[in-house]
Amino acid sequence: MQKTYRMLPAVIALLASAVVRGSDTTGNFEQEVAADAKGTVEISSTSGTIDVTGSDKAAVSVKAQLGPEVDHVEVKSSGNHTVVHVILKPHGSGIFNWGHDETHLRVQVPKDSELDVSGVSANVTSSGVLGAQRLRSVSGDVTADTGPNDIEVKSVSGNVKVRGHGQPARLRLNTVSGDIELKHAAGELETSTVSGQVSAELDPARAFHARSTSGDITFEGRLARGADVDAQSVNGDLKVHAASEDGFQYELQTLSGDITDCFDAKAERSGEYGPGHKLDGTRGGGSAHVRLKTMSGDLNLCDR
Amino acid sequence: MTEQGRKGVIRSLGELPQGIEPKADLWPQIEAQIAGRAQAAPAETTPVSRAASGTRLRWLAAAAMVGCVAVGVWIGHSVPLGGAAAPPLATAGHPGAGALQTAWVADPRYQRQHAELMRSLGDQVAALPPASRAKVMASLTTIREAKHNLEEGLGKDPGNALLQELLVNTYQDEMRVLTDVREASDAGKGI
Secondary structure, three states, X not given: OHHHHHHHHHHHHHHHHHHHHHHHHHOEEEEEEEOOOOOEEEEEEOOOEEEEEEEOOOEEEEEEEOOOOEEEEEEEEEXXXXXXXXXXXXXXXHHHOOOOOOOEEEEEEEOOOEEEEEEOOOEEEEEOOOOXXXXXXXXXXXXXXXXXXXXXXXXXXXXEEXXXXXXXXXXXXXXXXXXXXEEEEEEEEEEEEOOOOEEEEEEEEEEEEEEEOOOOEEEEEEEEEEEEEEEXXXXXXXXXXXXXXXOEEEEEEEOOOOEEEOOOOOOEEOOOOXXXXXXXXXXXXXXXXXXXXXXXXXXXXXXX | OOHHHHHHOOOOHHHOOOOOOOOOOOHHHHHHHHHHHHXXXXXXXXXXXXXXXXXXXXHHHHHHHHHHHHHHHHHHHHOOHHHOOOOOOOOOOOHHHOHHHHOOOOOHHHHHHHHHHHHHHHHHHHOOOHHHHHHHHHHHHHHHHHHHHHHHHHHHOXXXXXXXXXXXXXXXXXXXXXXXXXXXXXXXHHO
C-alpha cells in the first residue's frame, strides 16, 4: 500500500503527460489550471493568433490548435502567477520561419487578472479583461478592450487598435510603423510612432501626449478641466478637435506648414525675418493647454 | 478713544496734506552723482569695447542655447517617452548645421548606447519577421531623413527653438526605435 502511494505522483505525471502528448498528435491542446482571481497571467506565442478573454471563473483555460513547429505548451500556475508559453521545437526552423507556424491560442483568464502577452508575428486580441494589460507583438496586430486600469500596447510594425468603454484609464500605445487607433476611451494617453498614423478619441481627456516623425496625429474628444494636450511631429499633420469643460490656451507652431482653425483666429509669422507661423490664444476659461508643433506638417485646431 | 485722539484721526482724503517737504534738499547730491557717471561712461562705449561686448553677448547667447538644449536633453533623458533610451546631445555633424552644432557637448553614455545599438542593428533586423524588416528599415530611413532636414534647418537658423526641440525629440525617437527593435529581436529568440 505504501509503495502505491509512493508511486502516485509519478502516475499522475505520466497521465498528465499522456493527455498533452495525446493532444499533440491531433494538433489540438486543452488545459485548465486554477488561478488567482486577481493574479497575473503571462502568455507568449510566436506566430498565428493569441486570443485572450476575461471570465468570472477563477481559472486559466487554454485551448490551442498547434502548428507543426510547436514542441509543447507550458501551462503553470504558482501563487498568483500563471504562465502560458507556446514552446517551439529546439532545433527546428521555427524561430526564423515566421508566419508558417500557425498556432492559434485561445486563453480564458479571470477578468480581474493582470495580463502580460507577448507575440512575435502573432496577432493579439484581448477582450473583457479589467486588470492592467501589457500587450506586445513585433509584426502582429494588437486589438484590445480597455477596462479601468492601465494598458500598455507596443508593436513594431503591427497596427494597434484599442477600444475603451468611457472609463478613465492611463494608456500607452507605441509603434514604429504601425497605425494606432483608440476609440471611446477616457483619461490619459501617451502615444508615439515613427511613420504610423495616430487617431485617438478621448472623452474626457486629462492628458494627450503624442509624437511622430512622419505620421499624422488626430485627436478628437473633450478636454477635462486642466487637461494637457501636447502633440509633435516632424513631417506629419496634427489635428485636434476638442470641446472642453473650461476652455483652453493654445500654442501652435509650424515652420513650413499651414495653420487652420474653426474660430477665425489668424496665424502670424513666428519671427520678423525667419520662416514659420504660430497661433497663440485662449478659448473660454483657458484652464486646459493645447500645444501643437511640427516642422513641415499642417496644424488644425477646433474647439468643438 | 479720548477726545484728543479723535482729533488726530483723518476722516477723508481731503484732510491729507498736499505735500510733505523733506527735511533737506537731496537733489544737488543726486545731480552730482549722475554727472559723475556720465563722465565715466564715454570710456566704456568706445567702438572697440562695443565690439568686444557684442562678441561677448553672442558667445553668451550661444552658451545659453547650448545650455537650453542640454537641459532639454537632460529632461528627455530623465523622463523618456515610451521607455526610450538615453537621448543624444551630439549631432551627426551635418555640414549645414553650423559651427554652433559642433560645440554641442556629446553625452558619452548616449554615444556608447547609440553605437552599440547601431552595431547590432543588422543582426537584430535580420531576426525580425519578414513583414517587419522592410517597415523597420523604412522607419529608420524616415528618422534619418527627419534628422537631416532638422539639422539643415538649424544650419540656416541656429536659434530656432522649434527645430531644436524637434531635433532632440527625433534623437530620442531613434533611440526608442533601436531599443524596440532590439527587444523585438530578443523576444523572437526567447520564445
